[in-house]
Amino acid sequence: MDALVAAITVFVLAIFVGFEIITKIPPTLHTPLMSGSNAISGITLIGAVVSTRADNDALATALAVAAVAFAMINVVGGYLVTHRMLGMFKRKG
């Protein structure tokens, strides 16, 4: 129970931090923000990795490998496309 309450505390505080930071991001960067936060939500990759255990049965292995692949698409694709997009934003002159 204590662990759960601690996790909920982290959850609630992180949402507040999120609101504080995101409201300061200008509309010009909202598309890169979305693709970049997409990459961050690829953090599920960590869960996918710890689920890919050597003692899994065939079905669990298949699900875990698929999870790794989909999360990895988010991480690699998300960061890369954000980098590509941000490189296009230039100042005058």
Added chain:
Amino acid sequence: MNTFLIEAGWVNLAYVAASVMFVLGLKGMAHPRTAVRGNLISAWGMLLAVVVTLLAEGLSYTWIIVGALIGALAGAVAALRVKMTQMPEMVALFNGFGGLASVLVAGTAFMITREPDVRMTVATGLSGLVGAVTFTGSLVAWGKLAGVVPGRQLGFRGMRAFNALLGLGVLGCVAWLTADPSSTAAYWIIVPASFVLGVTLTIPIGGADMPVVIALLNSYSGVAAAATGFVLMNNVLIIAGSLVGASGIILSQIMCKAMNRSLSHVLFGSLGPGADGPSADQVYGGKVKAAGPEEVAMLFDTARRVLIVPGYGLAVSQAQHVVRDLSNLLEARGITVEFGIHPVAGRMPGHMNVLLAEADIPYDKLKEMDEVNSEISQVDVCLVIGANDVVNPSARTDPQSPIAGMPIIDADRAQTVVVVKRSLSPGFAGIPNPLFAADNCLLMFGDGKKALVELVAAIKEG
């Protein structure tokens, strides 16, 4: 809980460091100057989190490498090949994959945990629910944006009741898991039912509302990741997931405000046909003035200040590069050129800015709606390209209009307005635009790109 090859405390400290890097990365997005670095910090944080996770005991590295290679390859190819006009489709698809990954992780965790407790089963159920809705909802959004699924509002009689029942059923299964944590079968009812729910919740939403929907699904993918964090009791998942969840919610609120609609109205309401509004003939009848490129070019002879208002039509006709040529040409003649960007111009938040940035238009020329409106009466020529509803003065003047109260760019208050448009067909809102019939407005009919090429040629000759 996993055991690690090094002391678990170090792993958790590394997770804290990764979380801080995600926060710093997002903070960097506050300005285009710092954004590239921010994105890199965030990516390094991700790498750190993954590397320490690989130190967990009992992992099958072969299978992890197989999955990671497939995913990395697919993600890299997609990211490098996507056109900027297709960004909304790609983000929608990526949101969906994030949701699916959460469903799979929660499902696997369920299968390999011997004695699940209540905390675990509730979190797994919710992770399955949100992840599955995100997945199919995103696929529908992608289909609508890519034109695979019709963009109009689709549905059947009693769909809302059906959704309510299905939603209650899914929550019932979560409750069942809470009461009896060993009933893993419930999870495999929750997931397919939520897949259906994702479709039936998204399909009735019209194409014009897609920016809100993508932002919301972005938020869901974060919530799903956070729920997975509760399944695995992993703080970095919880923190990263909440950051993304907050981000998506804020963006969908901004989009809703820019359309003067509430989130629940977008999700559950229908826009309906604009009842009793004035017909197109009443508004336009004999008052619309068409002009050719030469005539419009002459306007720029005396102009000192020009405002360009781009809409999605500009992206459709791939006119962003010609717009840059026009802007450079005018600036070479000493004219001040700025761009006025409405928050819902384009198909996702900030889409128009990316398209213009791609065409090498400096970001400090891209102004927000409020900023341009305060000085719009000093603009000599306001050039509206492929935008309609976002410059419709009915929003300000006609309380009966379906878009009444929506914040618009007050193009009609500029000295002269030139609208580049294919025809007088209505925008997403389906209503006529009195701006086109105004005394100070000229219409330049034609495809955005072609019309602008002719205009640039005419200015050069003149």
